[in-house]
Amino acid sequence: MRVLVSAPSREIERALRTAAESAGFETAGETLPQDLCSALFRDPDGIGVIRALNSAYAAVVCRDFRRADVKNILFVLLDAGEFDSGAASLILRCGADDVQPAPIHTDEFIARLKALVRRGSYNDHLFIKMPGCVYDADTGLVEGSDRKSRLAPAEAKLLTTLALDPNKVFSKADLMDHIYGGEDEPEQKIIDVFVCKLRHKLLEMNDGLDVVRTVWGRGYQFEPKGFEPVFRNRVRAPR
Numbered sequence: 001m002r003v004l005v006s007a008p009s010r011e012i013e014r015a016l017r018t019a020a021e022s023a024g025f026e027t028a029g030e031t032l033p034q035d036l037c038s039a040l041f042r043d044p045d046g047i048g049v050i051r052a053l054n055s056a057y058a059a060v061v062c063r064d065f066r067r068a069d070v071k072n073i074l075f076v077l078l079d080a081g082e083f084d085s086g087a088a089s090l091i092l093r094c095g096a097d098d099v100q101p102a103p104i105h106t107d108e109f110i111a112r113l114k115a116l117v118r119r120g121s122y123n124d125h126l127f128i129k130m131p132g133c134v135y136d137a138d139t140g141l142v143e144g145s146d147r148k149s150r151l152a153p154a155e156a157k158l159l160t161t162l163a164l165d166p167n168k169v170f171s172k173a174d175l176m177d178h179i180y181g182g183e184d185e186p187e188q189k190i191i192d193v194f195v196c197k198l199r200h201k202l203l204e205m206n207d208g209l210d211v212v213r214t215v216w217g218r219g220y221q222f223e224p225k226g227f228e229p230v231f232r233n234r235v236r237a238p239r
Contacts, residue, residue, distance in 0.1 A: 006036040007051035023110040040072040055087035059094040066095035077102035131226040133205040162222035171219040
């Protein structure tokens, strides 16, 4: 397993790589965050170590990596002058697996690397990628280019349920159970209302592509790559 390090200086990078190598890890250094992102994507078992001077930078890097579908372990070492519980929680919410103040003692650095390896890959934070936007389950925001839209709680549960299992067609009963959990359930036709509202918000964000497919007679299914929606012309019956 490789440890890939991005640090603000070669000296810090070499120190972290030397520590990791002393514990038997292979290492590599990537100067720029985008290079580290690409390297991690190509090496899904690698661990990304990000030495950051400020919390805003670390949070943005972690968020961007997760949005780029990087599922590797991310270990952030944040400058001690910037480290506090608020900064650490922000970076963790943006996708880091561990955040510690830096500089860090070699023994603790190695111990935390090994603990992260035992824990396995990152799976806590959910980003749902669509053709023209990304939904962040932690914030409830759908963002694409310069546009943002916040999903209502029921819309968020609907999208999350569908997206977590795109191969499954969910019946209205399935979706009712996920949204309401069997408590104070309205009539099932409310699902059609939620789907309509969700589609309305996502169509523009996805440049006219729909990501919620109606499977007639069965329910709804998530289409991550989107499709051209076909609206049937309804002919009103004569009175």
